[in-house]
Amino acid sequence: MKMLLVLLVSAPLLSAVFLMLNERGARQAPRVSLALAVGVFAVAGWLLGWRIHQGVDVSMALLGGWPILRLDALGALMAFVIAGISLVVHAYSVRYMAEEEGQRRYYALLDALVFSLLLMVLAGDLLSLLLAWNLVGVLLFFLLGHNVRRPAAGRYAGWGLLTFRVGDVALILAAVLLFDAYETLDLAEIFQRLQQEDDRMVAQWVGALVAFAAMARSAQFLLHAWLPYTMEGPTPVSALMHAGIVNAGGILINRFAPVFAHTDGVLPWLFVIGLFTAVVGSILMLCQNDIKKSLGYSTMGQMGFMIMECGVGAFSLAIYHLIAHGIFKGTLFLGAGGIINEARKHDGVPKDPLYRFVVERGVAVRRPPWKLMAAMTLIVPLLVLGVAHWLVDEEILQKQGALVLLFFGWITGAQLIFSTYKAEVVNLTRFLALMLFSFVIVVIGYVLVSHVFDLFLYPDPAFRASLYAAADIELIWFELVLLLVAVVVVVGWVLVYYADEKGGRFGRGLSRAWLRFYALVSREFYVPDVQTLVSERLLKLARSLNRGLRWM
């Protein structure tokens, strides 16, 4: 088993080195790389199956002490996901990159990136984790800038790398603090001693720094500007980035879960930042007219949601979320080209009902009655979610984190039903039945799978409870936050109903405010502009210094 673990990590590295050294192997590169991706996927699947079946962690120290590879539940699961996404990306690349130049370089970098990702999730010591974490950023920079003839590709890849470095700095500091406190690199030993000694001060600082590193990698607000702009890279790289690399923040937080269990106040802050990012990312996504940029902001919103889940103590749910998001976002990116192609033939804009009835002689359609829909919007999601959660855990209402998730589940479900209000359908009963059926299936699936993830990743109920406890805030603040969010959401719904009633028009005052808000959103809250301005000012200062001190 240990040999398989070494093989899993080293195979992509060997492939990368082979492709780099073999100058005449450009034609073989896709085949070599794809064959290896298939092998890596098979080994990762085998190891995950073994870990599920045996239920024990495996550690092995190479070269007499370092590096340490560890196959635990999180590592096995994430290695399988990474290998799976890598296989899809490799297979897609075979045709996509067929006529591109620099194929050998592309596949070598891709394999090196897969190696770094696998090492990142299977690292059993601080040093290997730092090494892999850092390499992922560097290799992604080169892959995003693969098309060297496009200066924009290099420029925005640079934004990405420098943002990653901000997080790297935080993670390195966290590692130094841990090493200073426990004088060992072994993560398992560090976590064990942290638990035994209950060192709250170290946990607090390390938790905050790790959280910051995760935020930089997962494009949280103010550290997000690179994400929607790095679309000049090859599409398979975008898919890998959005499906795998930006999720690394959630993986890192889960890796340091024992640290977060001893923190006080770090997780609630993470929740606030995640919530803000989710809202801002979703707003920006809705305002884009470029499908890839829109997907970029969608990823930002999803990453906000993932960080928010960590912030309420639902760590395993964040892993479930990042896997689900990885699969659907990867699919969307790989299908984006096809959709653009299709849109060139058919614009997809719905026909006017009158046109359809009179000119096309189509069947008359109608809207569902709004009172029925409003009632369903409010009651059905709450009922379905409440029952599903209660079936899994009777004490669900005792946990703040679970309640927050329930609340957001209700809002999401309500939003889903609300969004169907405008749909024009021929058979209303069938439409409603199908909608309800799919909603129930999704909710039950989500609750059951997240419960299974919980049991697999964190089998100790006391540890799970300690994570939820670390995320708790004072009851009065908790109730206030829920109330505030509920008010904002309900006001939003009322505004949309109002606007719909008025034919999409607001009053003069509201229209003016709306226009101002739209201007702000269309400039992406000026975050990229401010970043550019600050960096230009700094470069100007450096030039002035060089002019003034040219002799030294």
Add this chain to the structure above:
Amino acid sequence: MAKAALWVIVFFLPVFPATLLFSYLYRRLSDPRQRAAMIVLWPQLGVLLLWLFQPQIPAWLGWAALFSAAFYGFRALVLKGLDAWAGFMALSLLPLAWLLPSEAVGSVLGHVMMLLVTLPLAVLVLLAAEISDRYGAAYLGLTPGLLAEHPRLTGLLVTTLLAVLATPPFPAFFVMLGLLTEVGVSVAVGLLLVWYLWGWSGVRVFQQLAMGEEAAAVVSVTAGDVSCQALWRYGALLAGIGLSGVVLVWSMAGGV
């Protein structure tokens, strides 16, 4: 005596404004091999003097060294000449030796560490000369699209840049980590700021050097890519540096 020696050593492990001497001599040397040799040998002299005299290092010198590293790292952001950039990076890197405990600097390990972190800079100077041979100057912005025209040379250049910028698995990264465990939190934050500046600077160098349309239309290219032998020669040297980084960290981790 030891105190007087300290003032001399400050010129060999240069701290601003004692960087003046290094800067002056570096510019005076026109042969890239001499410049490369200077980058490697100059700090070795400093480490040797530290070993011989073992002066008491005052606390303020550590802060001055950190300021000097950040100052030259910051100024390197906008430099255009690749060999001048290598010189500034050396001035940003060398003063960090003052942050190590004196017993570590004045020892064989100190010599080895200095050698491992300065060798990539020396290689960079030699590669800058290779670019100058082809384009007339190794000037950032003058040779966009280097990758498309000279993939081997660019590959070597990028690998060397990564080694200079303290990227794993090159030794500078692990030396930096070792340094971080020796200093206090406030110095560690400053040190990581320097590391961030290096990264920013490296990104700018790569963007201006390797990316964009080929420069052949505006600059006459006088030679092809580096030969296969040169590729293997430089490649073996860089691989050796990378491997020594792994060995260095392995020995450090084994000692834990």
